[in-house]
Amino acid sequence: MNGRNFSTGIPGVDFLITFLQGRVQRARSGELDRGASAVEWVIISAVVVAIVGVVAAIINAALSDGANKVGNCIKGADAGKTC
DSSP states (O other), X not given: XXXXXXXXXXXHHHHHHHHHHHHHHHHHHTOOOHHHHHHHHHHHHHHHHHHHXXXXXXXXXXXXXXXXXXXXXXXXXXXXXXX
16 A cells, blocks of 8 residues: 555445555654543533533432332322322
């Protein structure tokens, strides 16, 4: 691949080969900015954790409310009515 042109006659494969050659050259040149990438991953992870926490709090509140309703229904239950 060292700078040589490849042509398979299939446009998709030619594009893939050219793309991969560019990625390899970029990686070898040290052009990748790894610090910024790590910061991006930390920010994305923090957002995902926050979303999961909010969803968990909402589900917990709904389950707690439902459990209280069922408990109150059982306490006040008699044979003549339903909850």
